[in-house]
Amino acid sequence: MILFIEGKNTYQIQKMNQNLSVQEAEEHYQELKSKGFHLDLTRGKPSSEQLDLSAELENDLAGEFDQDGIDVRNYGGLLGLEGMRQLGSEILGCKKEMVIAGGNSSLTLMAQYVSSLFFQGNGEGPWSMHERNSFLCPVPGFDRHFTLCDEFSVNMIPVPLTGKGPDIEKTKSIVQSDSSVKGIWCVPKHSNPTGETYNEESVNGLLEIASSREGFKIFWDNAYAVHDFAKSEPLPNIFSLAEEKNLQDSIIAFASTSKITFAGSGVGFIAMSKNNLEKFIKHYSSMVIGPDKVNQARHIKFFKDFKGLKNHMNKHAEIVGPKFELVQEWLSKQNYGSWTKPTGGYFVTFKAEPGLAREIVNLANKAGLKLTPAGATFPYGVDPNDEIIRLAPTACTNQELEEAMKIFNACVALATLKKRVNS
Ligand SMILES: Cc1ncc(COP(=O)(O)O)c(C=O)c1O
Structure with a gap:
Protein backbone atom coordinates (compact mmCIF):
# COMPACT_ATOMS: atom_id res chain seq x y z
CA MET A 1 0.00 0.00 0.00
CA ILE A 2 1.36 3.43 -0.85
CA LEU A 3 0.56 6.30 1.48
CA PHE A 4 1.28 9.98 1.05
CA ILE A 5 1.97 11.52 4.43
CA GLU A 6 0.46 14.97 4.70
CA GLY A 7 2.91 17.83 5.14
CA LYS A 8 5.71 15.75 3.64
CA ASN A 9 4.17 15.55 0.24
CA THR A 10 7.40 14.99 -1.64
CA TYR A 11 8.03 11.80 0.28
CA GLN A 12 6.36 8.68 -0.91
CA ILE A 13 6.02 6.30 2.01
CA GLN A 14 5.52 2.66 1.46
CA LYS A 15 4.38 0.37 4.22
CA MET A 16 4.24 -3.32 3.56
CA ASN A 17 4.70 -6.37 5.72
CA GLN A 18 8.35 -7.13 5.90
CA ASN A 19 8.86 -10.68 4.84
CA LEU A 20 12.65 -11.14 4.58
CA SER A 21 14.77 -12.49 7.41
CA VAL A 22 18.16 -10.90 8.14
CA GLN A 23 19.82 -14.05 6.92
CA GLU A 24 17.93 -13.96 3.62
CA ALA A 25 18.75 -10.27 3.20
CA GLU A 26 22.43 -11.01 3.90
CA GLU A 27 22.50 -13.87 1.39
CA HIS A 28 20.84 -11.76 -1.27
CA TYR A 29 23.32 -8.92 -0.65
CA GLN A 30 26.34 -11.28 -0.77
CA GLU A 31 25.11 -12.80 -4.01
CA LEU A 32 24.85 -9.38 -5.67
CA LYS A 33 28.19 -8.31 -4.21
CA SER A 34 29.93 -11.34 -5.68
CA LYS A 35 28.98 -10.27 -9.21
CA GLY A 36 31.79 -7.67 -9.33
CA PHE A 37 29.58 -4.70 -10.27
CA HIS A 38 31.26 -1.27 -10.66
CA LEU A 39 29.33 1.96 -11.07
CA ASP A 40 29.92 5.49 -9.83
CA LEU A 41 26.68 7.37 -9.18
CA THR A 42 28.17 9.94 -6.82
CA ARG A 43 27.41 12.96 -8.98
CA GLY A 44 24.47 14.21 -11.03
CA LYS A 45 26.05 14.16 -14.45
CA PRO A 46 24.51 14.00 -17.91
CA SER A 47 24.88 10.62 -19.65
CA SER A 48 26.87 10.25 -22.88
CA GLU A 49 23.55 9.98 -24.70
CA GLN A 50 22.58 13.40 -23.36
CA LEU A 51 25.95 14.89 -24.25
CA ASP A 52 25.52 13.55 -27.79
CA LEU A 53 22.42 15.74 -28.18
CA SER A 54 24.78 18.73 -28.37
CA ALA A 55 27.28 17.14 -30.75
CA GLU A 56 26.80 19.98 -33.24
CA LEU A 57 28.47 22.34 -30.76
CA GLU A 58 31.76 20.76 -31.75
CA ASN A 59 31.38 22.14 -35.28
CA ASP A 60 33.47 25.21 -35.82
CA LEU A 61 31.97 28.61 -36.36
CA ALA A 62 32.71 28.58 -40.10
CA GLY A 63 34.40 31.95 -39.84
CA GLU A 64 31.50 33.66 -38.03
CA PHE A 65 33.83 35.32 -35.56
CA ASP A 66 32.39 38.83 -35.74
CA GLN A 67 29.63 39.15 -33.12
CA ASP A 68 28.40 42.24 -31.27
CA GLY A 69 31.04 44.18 -33.21
CA ILE A 70 33.96 42.24 -31.74
CA ASP A 71 36.06 39.31 -32.83
CA VAL A 72 34.93 36.58 -30.44
CA ARG A 73 38.39 35.02 -30.56
CA ASN A 74 39.90 38.05 -28.91
CA TYR A 75 39.87 39.59 -25.42
CA GLY A 76 36.94 41.73 -24.26
CA GLY A 77 33.18 41.47 -24.08
CA LEU A 78 33.32 41.14 -20.30
CA LEU A 79 29.55 40.73 -19.83
CA GLY A 80 29.33 38.04 -22.50
CA LEU A 81 27.78 38.02 -25.97
CA GLU A 82 24.36 39.69 -26.20
CA GLY A 83 22.75 36.52 -27.59
CA MET A 84 24.03 34.50 -24.66
CA ARG A 85 22.95 37.12 -22.11
CA GLN A 86 19.52 36.99 -23.73
CA LEU A 87 19.35 33.20 -23.34
CA GLY A 88 20.54 33.51 -19.73
CA SER A 89 17.84 36.08 -19.02
CA GLU A 90 15.14 33.81 -20.43
CA ILE A 91 16.38 30.82 -18.44
CA LEU A 92 16.38 32.91 -15.25
CA GLY A 93 13.31 35.05 -16.00
CA CYS A 94 14.95 38.45 -15.68
CA LYS A 95 16.07 41.35 -17.87
CA LYS A 96 19.03 40.81 -20.19
CA GLU A 97 20.81 43.85 -18.72
CA MET A 98 21.02 42.01 -15.39
CA VAL A 99 22.91 39.02 -16.78
CA ILE A 100 26.60 38.26 -17.16
CA ALA A 101 27.29 35.28 -19.42
CA GLY A 102 30.60 34.01 -18.10
CA GLY A 103 32.81 30.96 -18.34
CA ASN A 104 31.73 27.36 -18.23
CA SER A 105 30.68 27.15 -14.58
CA SER A 106 28.04 28.89 -12.49
CA LEU A 107 29.80 27.55 -9.39
CA THR A 108 32.82 29.69 -10.28
CA LEU A 109 30.53 32.72 -10.56
CA MET A 110 29.10 31.89 -7.12
CA ALA A 111 32.63 31.74 -5.71
CA GLN A 112 33.52 35.03 -7.41
CA TYR A 113 30.43 36.70 -5.99
CA VAL A 114 31.13 35.40 -2.47
CA SER A 115 34.70 36.62 -2.88
CA SER A 116 33.40 40.09 -3.86
CA LEU A 117 31.42 40.20 -0.61
CA PHE A 118 34.57 39.70 1.40
CA PHE A 119 36.05 42.78 -0.27
CA GLN A 120 32.95 44.94 -0.76
CA GLY A 121 30.34 43.59 1.65
CA ASN A 122 26.60 43.90 1.16
CA GLY A 123 25.60 46.96 3.11
CA GLU A 124 27.58 46.60 6.32
CA GLY A 125 31.16 46.78 5.10
CA PRO A 126 33.38 44.02 3.73
CA TRP A 127 32.75 40.56 5.12
CA SER A 128 36.46 40.30 5.85
CA MET A 129 35.91 42.84 8.65
CA HIS A 130 33.26 40.75 10.40
CA GLU A 131 34.07 38.15 12.97
CA ARG A 132 31.30 35.87 11.78
CA ASN A 133 29.44 35.70 8.45
CA SER A 134 26.63 33.17 8.30
CA PHE A 135 24.58 31.79 5.46
CA LEU A 136 21.38 29.80 5.75
CA CYS A 137 21.49 26.41 4.06
CA PRO A 138 18.19 24.68 3.27
CA VAL A 139 18.72 20.95 3.81
CA PRO A 140 19.24 18.58 2.27
CA GLY A 141 21.05 20.76 -0.25
CA PHE A 142 23.79 20.99 -2.87
CA ASP A 143 27.08 19.83 -1.35
CA ARG A 144 29.17 22.26 -3.42
CA HIS A 145 27.38 25.25 -1.90
CA PHE A 146 28.48 23.97 1.47
CA THR A 147 32.07 23.26 0.38
CA LEU A 148 32.24 26.81 -0.97
CA CYS A 149 31.05 28.29 2.32
CA ASP A 150 33.50 26.11 4.21
CA GLU A 151 36.36 27.28 2.02
CA PHE A 152 35.47 30.94 2.68
CA SER A 153 34.91 30.25 6.41
CA VAL A 154 31.28 31.25 6.08
CA ASN A 155 29.33 29.77 8.96
CA MET A 156 26.49 27.52 7.76
CA ILE A 157 23.13 27.26 9.48
CA PRO A 158 20.83 24.50 8.24
CA VAL A 159 17.12 25.18 7.74
CA PRO A 160 14.69 22.40 6.84
CA LEU A 161 13.01 22.19 3.46
CA THR A 162 9.27 21.53 3.48
CA GLY A 163 8.63 20.13 -0.01
CA LYS A 164 7.71 23.63 -1.24
CA GLY A 165 10.74 25.59 -0.17
CA PRO A 166 12.51 26.41 3.10
CA ASP A 167 10.62 26.43 6.40
CA ILE A 168 9.93 30.17 6.45
CA GLU A 169 8.96 30.50 10.11
CA LYS A 170 12.13 28.76 11.22
CA THR A 171 14.20 30.83 8.78
CA LYS A 172 12.65 34.04 10.11
CA SER A 173 13.36 33.13 13.70
CA ILE A 174 17.03 32.31 12.95
CA VAL A 175 17.49 35.62 11.12
CA GLN A 176 15.86 37.52 13.99
CA SER A 177 18.11 35.91 16.58
CA ASP A 178 21.43 35.92 14.71
CA SER A 179 22.81 39.17 13.31
CA SER A 180 25.62 37.34 11.49
CA VAL A 181 23.16 35.87 8.95
CA LYS A 182 23.85 37.48 5.58
CA GLY A 183 21.76 35.39 3.22
CA ILE A 184 20.45 32.05 2.06
CA TRP A 185 21.28 29.48 -0.61
CA CYS A 186 18.31 28.43 -2.70
CA VAL A 187 17.94 25.88 -5.51
CA PRO A 188 14.36 26.91 -6.21
CA LYS A 189 13.37 24.56 -9.04
CA HIS A 190 13.77 20.78 -8.85
CA SER A 191 16.03 21.42 -5.90
CA ASN A 192 19.22 19.40 -5.53
CA PRO A 193 18.59 16.80 -4.11
CA THR A 194 14.92 16.86 -2.95
CA GLY A 195 13.52 17.84 -6.36
CA GLU A 196 11.08 20.31 -4.82
CA THR A 197 10.06 23.60 -6.44
CA TYR A 198 9.48 26.64 -4.24
CA ASN A 199 5.90 27.94 -4.18
CA GLU A 200 4.81 31.59 -4.08
CA GLU A 201 4.37 31.56 -0.31
CA SER A 202 7.99 30.47 0.14
CA VAL A 203 9.32 33.01 -2.34
CA ASN A 204 7.35 35.82 -0.71
CA GLY A 205 8.48 34.60 2.71
CA LEU A 206 12.11 34.77 1.60
CA LEU A 207 11.58 38.30 0.28
CA GLU A 208 9.98 39.34 3.56
CA ILE A 209 13.05 38.02 5.38
CA ALA A 210 15.29 39.91 2.94
CA SER A 211 13.37 43.11 3.68
CA SER A 212 14.04 42.67 7.40
CA ARG A 213 17.84 42.52 7.16
CA GLU A 214 20.04 45.14 5.50
CA GLY A 215 22.10 43.59 2.69
CA ASP A 228 11.43 19.29 -16.38
CA PHE A 229 10.95 15.70 -17.48
CA ALA A 230 7.30 15.47 -16.40
CA LYS A 231 4.51 17.97 -15.78
CA SER A 232 5.94 20.34 -13.17
CA GLU A 233 4.81 23.11 -10.87
CA PRO A 234 5.86 26.51 -12.23
CA LEU A 235 8.41 28.49 -10.24
CA PRO A 236 7.16 31.97 -9.25
CA ASN A 237 9.26 34.72 -10.81
CA ILE A 238 11.31 36.09 -7.92
CA PHE A 239 12.48 39.08 -9.92
CA SER A 240 8.91 40.32 -10.54
CA LEU A 241 7.92 39.70 -6.92
CA ALA A 242 11.06 41.50 -5.72
CA GLU A 243 10.42 44.44 -8.03
CA GLU A 244 6.93 44.91 -6.55
CA LYS A 245 8.57 45.19 -3.12
CA ASN A 246 11.60 47.16 -4.26
CA LEU A 247 13.92 44.34 -3.20
CA GLN A 248 15.79 43.77 -6.46
CA ASP A 249 19.15 44.19 -4.73
CA SER A 250 18.45 41.13 -2.55
CA ILE A 251 18.66 38.62 -5.38
CA ILE A 252 21.76 37.14 -6.93
CA ALA A 253 20.76 34.49 -9.44
CA PHE A 254 22.76 31.76 -11.15
CA ALA A 255 22.28 29.23 -13.92
CA SER A 256 24.31 27.48 -16.57
CA THR A 257 24.10 25.28 -19.62
CA SER A 258 26.11 22.57 -17.86
CA LYS A 259 23.14 20.21 -17.96
CA ILE A 260 21.80 21.60 -21.20
CA THR A 261 24.83 21.20 -23.48
CA PHE A 262 28.21 20.07 -22.12
CA ALA A 263 28.79 19.93 -18.35
CA GLY A 264 32.48 20.63 -18.86
CA SER A 265 32.15 23.18 -21.60
CA GLY A 266 28.95 25.15 -21.24
CA VAL A 267 28.19 28.73 -20.29
CA GLY A 268 27.51 29.99 -16.75
CA PHE A 269 25.27 32.93 -15.86
CA ILE A 270 25.01 35.31 -12.94
CA ALA A 271 22.21 37.90 -12.75
CA MET A 272 21.68 40.83 -10.40
CA SER A 273 20.29 44.34 -10.11
CA LYS A 274 21.98 47.37 -11.71
CA ASN A 275 23.27 48.50 -8.30
CA ASN A 276 24.80 45.13 -7.53
CA LEU A 277 26.21 44.72 -11.04
CA GLU A 278 28.01 48.04 -10.84
CA LYS A 279 29.74 46.92 -7.65
CA PHE A 280 30.42 43.35 -8.68
CA ILE A 281 31.90 44.24 -12.06
CA LYS A 282 34.78 45.99 -10.31
CA HIS A 283 35.74 42.76 -8.55
CA TYR A 284 34.91 40.51 -11.51
CA SER A 285 36.97 42.55 -13.97
CA SER A 286 39.99 42.18 -11.72
CA MET A 287 39.82 38.43 -12.40
CA VAL A 288 38.41 38.16 -15.92
CA ILE A 289 39.36 40.01 -19.12
CA GLY A 290 36.65 38.33 -21.12
CA PRO A 291 34.82 34.98 -21.20
CA ASP A 292 35.18 32.22 -23.80
CA LYS A 293 33.12 33.99 -26.44
CA VAL A 294 33.91 31.40 -29.11
CA ASN A 295 32.01 28.88 -27.00
CA GLN A 296 29.23 31.39 -26.40
CA ALA A 297 28.97 32.05 -30.16
CA ARG A 298 28.73 28.30 -30.77
CA HIS A 299 25.92 28.05 -28.23
CA ILE A 300 24.01 30.93 -29.84
CA LYS A 301 24.37 29.33 -33.26
CA PHE A 302 23.28 25.96 -31.88
CA PHE A 303 20.12 27.12 -30.05
CA LYS A 304 19.22 30.13 -32.21
CA ASP A 305 16.80 31.27 -29.49
CA PHE A 306 15.11 30.25 -26.22
CA LYS A 307 12.53 28.23 -28.14
CA GLY A 308 15.40 26.23 -29.61
CA LEU A 309 16.79 25.68 -26.13
CA LYS A 310 13.42 24.49 -24.81
CA ASN A 311 13.08 22.06 -27.74
CA HIS A 312 16.53 20.77 -26.92
CA MET A 313 15.49 20.23 -23.28
CA ASN A 314 12.54 18.10 -24.47
CA LYS A 315 15.11 15.73 -25.96
CA HIS A 316 16.90 15.54 -22.60
CA ALA A 317 13.57 14.81 -20.91
CA GLU A 318 13.01 11.84 -23.22
CA ILE A 319 16.30 10.34 -22.06
CA VAL A 320 16.18 11.32 -18.40
CA GLY A 321 12.46 10.72 -17.65
CA PRO A 322 12.56 6.91 -18.09
CA LYS A 323 15.56 6.70 -15.73
CA PHE A 324 13.60 8.40 -12.98
CA GLU A 325 10.67 6.06 -13.68
CA LEU A 326 13.04 3.13 -13.28
CA VAL A 327 14.21 4.44 -9.92
CA GLN A 328 10.61 4.81 -8.75
CA GLU A 329 9.76 1.32 -9.95
CA TRP A 330 12.69 -0.22 -8.10
CA LEU A 331 12.17 1.73 -4.90
CA SER A 332 8.53 0.61 -4.89
CA LYS A 333 9.73 -2.98 -4.87
CA GLN A 334 11.26 -2.64 -1.43
CA ASN A 335 9.65 -2.19 1.94
CA TYR A 336 11.61 0.44 3.77
CA GLY A 337 12.14 4.17 3.94
CA SER A 338 10.60 6.95 1.88
CA TRP A 339 11.68 8.86 -1.17
CA THR A 340 10.95 11.85 -3.36
CA LYS A 341 9.23 11.69 -6.73
CA PRO A 342 10.66 14.60 -8.70
CA THR A 343 9.30 15.87 -12.00
CA GLY A 344 12.60 17.37 -13.11
CA GLY A 345 16.21 17.91 -12.16
CA TYR A 346 18.82 15.26 -11.49
CA PHE A 347 18.17 13.61 -8.12
CA VAL A 348 15.95 11.45 -5.96
CA THR A 349 16.28 11.77 -2.20
CA PHE A 350 15.92 8.54 -0.26
CA LYS A 351 15.13 8.82 3.43
CA ALA A 352 16.26 5.72 5.30
CA GLU A 353 15.29 4.88 8.85
CA PRO A 354 17.31 7.16 11.16
CA GLY A 355 20.91 6.07 11.72
CA LEU A 356 21.18 4.01 8.55
CA ALA A 357 22.32 6.28 5.70
CA ARG A 358 26.06 5.76 6.27
CA GLU A 359 25.60 2.04 6.67
CA ILE A 360 23.59 1.75 3.43
CA VAL A 361 26.11 3.84 1.45
CA ASN A 362 28.96 1.71 2.87
CA LEU A 363 27.22 -1.52 1.95
CA ALA A 364 26.59 -0.18 -1.57
CA ASN A 365 30.24 0.85 -1.95
CA LYS A 366 31.38 -2.61 -0.93
CA ALA A 367 29.09 -4.09 -3.57
CA GLY A 368 30.60 -1.83 -6.24
CA LEU A 369 27.94 0.90 -6.27
CA LYS A 370 29.43 4.26 -5.33
CA LEU A 371 26.84 6.71 -4.03
CA THR A 372 27.14 10.32 -2.84
CA PRO A 373 28.64 10.05 0.67
CA ALA A 374 25.99 10.09 3.39
CA GLY A 375 25.97 13.51 5.04
CA ALA A 376 27.29 15.31 1.93
CA THR A 377 23.96 17.08 1.42
CA PHE A 378 24.28 18.78 4.83
CA PRO A 379 26.60 21.60 5.99
CA TYR A 380 29.86 20.22 7.39
CA GLY A 381 28.89 16.77 6.08
CA VAL A 382 26.69 16.11 9.10
CA ASP A 383 23.22 14.70 8.62
CA PRO A 384 21.98 14.84 12.23
CA ASN A 385 19.65 11.88 11.71
CA ASP A 386 21.97 9.99 9.37
CA GLU A 387 19.02 9.19 7.13
CA ILE A 388 19.36 11.05 3.80
CA ILE A 389 20.82 9.43 0.67
CA ARG A 390 21.07 11.23 -2.67
CA LEU A 391 20.46 9.08 -5.73
CA ALA A 392 21.77 10.45 -9.03
CA PRO A 393 20.42 8.20 -11.77
CA THR A 394 21.24 10.13 -14.95
CA ALA A 395 24.86 9.30 -15.81
CA CYS A 396 24.56 5.55 -16.44
CA THR A 397 22.68 3.41 -18.92
CA ASN A 398 19.22 2.07 -18.06
CA GLN A 399 20.65 -1.43 -17.75
CA GLU A 400 23.32 -0.27 -15.30
CA LEU A 401 20.66 1.63 -13.38
CA GLU A 402 18.55 -1.54 -12.99
CA GLU A 403 21.57 -3.34 -11.51
CA ALA A 404 22.38 -0.36 -9.30
CA MET A 405 18.85 -0.18 -7.93
CA LYS A 406 18.81 -3.92 -7.28
CA ILE A 407 21.96 -3.46 -5.17
CA PHE A 408 20.60 -0.35 -3.49
CA ASN A 409 17.41 -2.14 -2.45
CA ALA A 410 19.43 -5.07 -1.11
CA CYS A 411 21.58 -2.68 0.96
CA VAL A 412 18.53 -0.86 2.35
CA ALA A 413 16.85 -4.13 3.28
CA LEU A 414 19.95 -5.57 4.93
CA ALA A 415 20.78 -2.44 6.93
CA THR A 416 17.17 -1.96 8.05
CA LEU A 417 16.55 -5.56 9.05
CA LYS A 418 19.84 -5.79 10.93
CA LYS A 419 18.97 -2.65 12.88
CA ARG A 420 15.51 -3.92 13.72
CA VAL A 421 16.84 -7.23 14.94
CA ASN A 422 19.45 -5.52 17.11
CA SER A 423 17.14 -2.94 18.66
C1 LIG B 1 22.27 23.25 -7.70
C2 LIG B 1 23.48 23.23 -8.56
N1 LIG B 1 24.11 24.39 -8.80
C3 LIG B 1 25.22 24.42 -9.55
C4 LIG B 1 25.75 23.27 -10.09
C5 LIG B 1 27.02 23.35 -10.87
O1 LIG B 1 26.81 24.16 -11.95
P1 LIG B 1 27.98 24.53 -12.95
O2 LIG B 1 28.32 23.31 -13.71
O3 LIG B 1 27.35 25.59 -13.79
O4 LIG B 1 29.13 25.04 -12.15
C6 LIG B 1 25.13 22.05 -9.85
C7 LIG B 1 25.70 20.81 -10.37
O5 LIG B 1 25.36 19.73 -10.00
C8 LIG B 1 23.96 22.03 -9.07
O6 LIG B 1 23.31 20.90 -8.79
Missing part, protein backbone atom coordinates in the same frame (compact mmCIF):
# COMPACT_ATOMS: atom_id res chain seq x y z
CA PHE A 216 20.47 40.14 2.97
CA LYS A 217 21.18 38.15 -0.19
CA ILE A 218 19.09 35.37 -1.67
CA PHE A 219 21.44 33.22 -3.76
CA TRP A 220 18.96 31.93 -6.33
CA ASP A 221 20.79 29.03 -7.94
CA ASN A 222 18.34 28.10 -10.66
CA ALA A 223 20.50 25.28 -12.02
CA TYR A 224 17.43 23.21 -13.02
CA ALA A 225 15.25 26.03 -14.40
CA VAL A 226 14.48 24.27 -17.70
CA HIS A 227 14.98 20.67 -16.63
